[in-house]
Amino acid sequence: LDLSNCSLHSVPLGLAEATTAIVLDLTENPLTALPNDSFLGFIHLQSLVLPLMLECPGGRDAWQNVTVDSSSRLCQGQRNPCNSSVELAWLCPENSVCAPDGPGLIQCLCDKPFHGYKCLREDTFPMLLFGGILGTATVSLSLLLWGTQRKKAKTP
């Protein structure tokens, strides 16, 4: 995704939708600063070229290779923040695991059998089994009791 020389003063609003980008070029734009979560969701981003003034998002630790030349900064090889920085990984609550969410950003996704809001739910409820057992029991008990009790009842 080549956004060089587009006279951008700030991060364009549509950038958030381009999360599948692997290469992003933002050089020759009068950008002053990048907000922290501009690259939220950019997990495939491998090459990011920025104007010299800007730092690589997530800092140096988030990238394998940071090359600085005369006019631009090249951030290469996004590292998985869950493996590298330990202090971010323990933020994930119970039943969830750390997953990358962009350079230097993490998200917490539910661990294998868990799902639902806050990963509170485990597995799926055996609805058919439950319904089957309950239905059969109800019908048989009702028939049995009607036969033995109410059949002889005289309605008042």
Place this chain on the structure above:
Amino acid sequence: MAVPGSLRRQPANRGLVSHCTHHHIVVFLLTFFSYSLLHASRKTFSNVKVSISSQWTPSPLNSTASELRPYELWNSSHLFPNAEEATLFLGTLDTIFLFSYAVGLFVSGIVGDRLNLRWVLSFGMCSSALVVFSFGTLTEWLHFYNKWFYCCLWVVNGLLQSTGWPCVVAVMGNWFGKAGRGFVFGLWSACASVGNILGAFLASCVLKYGYEYAFLVTASVQFAGGVIVFFGLLTSPKEVGLPELGADEDEVSVEEDANRPLMGSDDVDDDDRNYSIQATDTDNQPKAIGFFQACCLPGVVLYSLAYACLKLVNYSFFFWLPFYLSNNFGWKEAEADQLSIWYDVGGIIGGTVQGLISDVLQKRAPVLAVSLLFAVGSLFGYSRSPNSKPINAVIMAITGFFIGGPSNMISSAISADLGRQDLVRGSSEALATVTGIVDGTGSIGAAVGQYLVSLIQENLGWMWVFYFFILMTSSTILFISPLIVREVRLLLHERRLRMLAE
């Protein structure tokens, strides 16, 4: 006909031997389990409080680091800003439920006799099941969380569930006369505790799938129970041609009271046959006692107030115990649910054993008083219980024995003793009304208590909640002290008479 003859021949006998048609057994089991299922759905709500309050609140922000992502997974539910507000709302829901349950009880006590009991009971069970289903499962599947919707549903649920108790008591009263009441009713009144255990067990098994499935399971089982009751319940022996049990039993109790202490004399049989004709005449015109007349009966007001205090403590344990265990000791909700079963086990054993003791002594109030004194001690002990599951379970069972026992006994001793008074003998309308008054007052007390518990817990902590329970238990003893004094005096008087006779 053989059946009425056998009843007349053994009036002084507790009458249990004659009560053995399969109809009696089925009626006992059906009423027992229908009330258990109603109670189980109430218990489900209290057992999933932790999960529900997690569902209604965003994740707590305890670190200054970034918010959790993805937003929909961790923070999208903003019904309440934090867990404390959610807890207060849950306490409010309990209070609303108990108030509408109390109002429903007062109303059901008055109109209960005009409608077909079987229709009312099965309608109450099925519609309450539908309401519980909408409350817990439908709102979660549709992701529709709204405070007013929850409140309205719970009010309706309270009104519908209140039809259960008067109906089952009335049906039991039709089938099991006053002679066999002591043991049968003592055993039968364990249905509430069995319902609690059933609800706790179901909830803890299904909780891992999500709290909405706990509601789904209890609501479906309750609905099935309503259907089975509709097809299988016989509301009175008249429906199958067996004789009504009311007439003979009334005359038996006249003789019993006249010959205190109870002795199995044979001359009762001859008198019985003479009295039975008169009994059927008076039975055709039952004296319907009005609401205010029923309130003015001796013992009703005192027992109502005492029951209000005791039911407060009992219901507070019932509603808040799992929450207390997971909040105070940090145990998982499913484990806390399973542990809270021990309280009900203690209650069942307590009710049966104390009922038997009071039957042997022929006096109820002293047994209640002794048990409540021990209850104060065990509450104190429980508040100091250590963070160990076996010890906690044991103390919990002991507390249940001493609190649940009197509670079960008062709710069955009421129908026994208050219904046997001279003023209301033979009038079944008074029985339902008196039961409605006492149980209704008890529910109001319990309702006020729920709100107070959540308020005290939030501001002062759990220790003060236990002090509040001890205060309430002592008030119960205070309210029934006139009755205790009277019965102890009677007991000593009888003992003196017996010693003089020897």
